[in-house]
Amino acid sequence: MALFVTLVAGCTSGDGGDDSGIDAKAGTPTASSAPPGKYRTLREPCGSVDRATLRDLLPGAAQLPEEQQQKALKGTAAVTYDTDRRVGCSWSADAPSASHHLVIDVERVVSYDPSVSDADKAQEVYAKKEDAAALPPPAAVSQDPSDEASSTEGAEGADKPGGTDDAGEPVASGAAPDPSGSPSADKTPHTASAPGTGATSTPSESDPPPGLQPRLLEDLGDAAFVDDVYASSGSAAKRRTVSVVFRTSNVVVTVRYAEQPTYPTTVPDSKELQEKARGLARQLADQLDE
Template identity: 35%
Template sequence: MQRTMAVRWAGLALAAVCGFAACTADGDADDTADSGTPGGSQGSAQPGRYSGLPEPCGAVNGDTLRDLLPGAEAEVYAGEPMVTYDTGRRVGCEWNNTADSGTQRLAVDFQRVISYDPDVSDDDQAALDFEERASDAGLPAATPPAEDTGAPRTLDGIGQAAFIDDRQTGTDPGERREITLAFRNANVIVTVTYTVSTPMTDLPLDSTQLQQRTQTVAQQLAEGLDG
């Protein structure tokens, strides 16, 4: 009688355990309980290559800043950090120089992209965001690199993808040009904006030179990400 009762109690205990976890044929609880995905594991897309961002005001070297902002006061070259709400996701810096011969402004912006879709990696989401940004700039998809200085156009040799956009925005008298260069490296999108204006109508701005200076900055930032 006692043996019969013991067997019954053991059976009830096993049933209670199996009510909370799957049981194998021999009555043991299965360690691979169903999690809603095949094999009992929950997959997710890979995180991005970069988990942080550089200090933006120190990302451009002094010689380059002096080329882009000639004759500026010493404190100008220190830069002014941009206000952001999450420095782990976005940082930036800008430099402004004003003189009788004209003004120059350089701004750099770093954005670390995070995907909230478990089926899309951070890098892939950044690629999608970058394609959208290029399209907004008026750049058709899969535009081949161009040799001329017209903009917008794609660029080779800076990050995994890059484009430059050169616009003349000034009105008479004088001239104002704004060059924007954006590139992507893995899950980070970087934007460089170089704006130059001059009140002198007899000395037009050299678009080719301004674009080259902007590309120099972008190349340094791309190398800094991997440094």
């Protein structure tokens, strides 16, 4: 399995012995300069997910003739300006009951400010994605049984106005979906009571069940969260998209996994999609540590 990122012991600050110069911070390196990031380069991501995992995530691919199956599992690399700074890959497959889409995006963040470390700059990038996801307050999220984090008490859910695009920016309600599978439409809203009545919101059957609401994750990288968007895909059927975003040192990884049922009355299972997306995210995090 190809590794996502190559670990290096060198510094991201430029010096006379580094011919690349791509990560040179502004100014002359000094003893007081912020430390460099742990990761220096990125490798091609389409080979980072093994075929067994892809067949599980894309059940429709297993039903294709061998040649078409291999093409579907190969994936399509994202077009980026600098593959040492950002890479991505996407896969999709249709089955009689539903179509599935998988997107991986990996960004290696470099700070050109000598006083700001690459990891701190990456945390800024991650924080923007977390803010754009508009996660409900921790007190409003019941504990996921699969999480090892301490349990919290509170309401069963919270409203979120919309999804996010590949850059982590919020997307307006009713926007057209991104063919790559990104959550680009508004979530199905809760039925909320009038302010001051003391009544609680009534969750829709399409909302993630208690414990599976969008939330922070404590068992993945240096910081992580999971988002869950159930939205119109421009047809009668709706698509559920689960996004897992995590940061490890100066690398920010996004795993986006979506299912769109063939029949509009079918609601994709939050638990299954989240488990699979989080499982893949853990695999990628383990590769970073190798």
